[in-house]
Amino acid sequence: MTRIAIILVFGILFFAGAVNAAMDCSAKSYASACANCQFDANGKIDQSCSNSFRASGISCVSTSYPIMSGKYAAGQCPAVDSCADELSSCAAQYGTGNDKADCQEGSLGVCYAASDECVKRAAMGCGEIESPCPGSSAAFILLLLGVGFVKLTKKE
Structure with missing residues (x-):
């Protein structure tokens, strides 16, 4: 017993x-794509595989922040779009153009972690209630x- x-x-x-x-939806989704997807000879990640992990990251965000997700779908939470823009900008700045090298180096992980924080702030701004525990x-x-x-x- x-x-x-x-x-x-x-x-x-x-x-x-x-x-x-x-x-940590975005960061985990990116890390999982890096760990599980294939890369071609030029270091480009398999897009269908990468897109499936991206979709799971989006699903994770929707599940983690249901109030924000509902308001975003109704067009009432534009802060989420700014998080996506920040992620794209960060990835463009820190990415080398070689997905395999980016995954191995890990510099883009900072972008995805920052995106998770941005989404959390956006969620709180859209009425999401943060549990203290x-x-x-x-x-x-x-x-x-x-x-x-x-x-x-x-x-x-």
């Missing part, structure tokens, strides 16, 4: 960390379920 409790605690901590990490409610529910599970297994 002690083993189950330890596994449960680590599972809850992992889940809480995963929820916190969800706010992201993932805490989900972690608390999992903790209660875990305690209940441990008590049930203890009775048997």
Whole structure:
């Protein structure tokens, strides 16, 4: 039973960390594309692969900031467009034109991290409510379920 409790605690901590990490959508999407997509002989990344990771990053942002996403779709949150513009400008400034080299060097990672911060500011400006402890409610529910599970297994 002690083993189950330890596994449960680590599972809850992992889940809480995963929820916190969800706010790094752009940076993680870029890093995943670099790690998983193929490059041609000229160092260009496979566009269909890269676009799929870009789409997952956009989906991550939409899920992480539902209020902002709804307002953006209604044309009420133009700050999101400025974040996209800043990312494009930064990538143009720091990119070498060789995607493989950019991925290996990591200089564009700064652009994507800055984009995540910009999106977070845009979200707060568009009415998104920032949780003081992201993932805490989900972690608390999992903790209660875990305690209940441990008590049930203890009775048997």
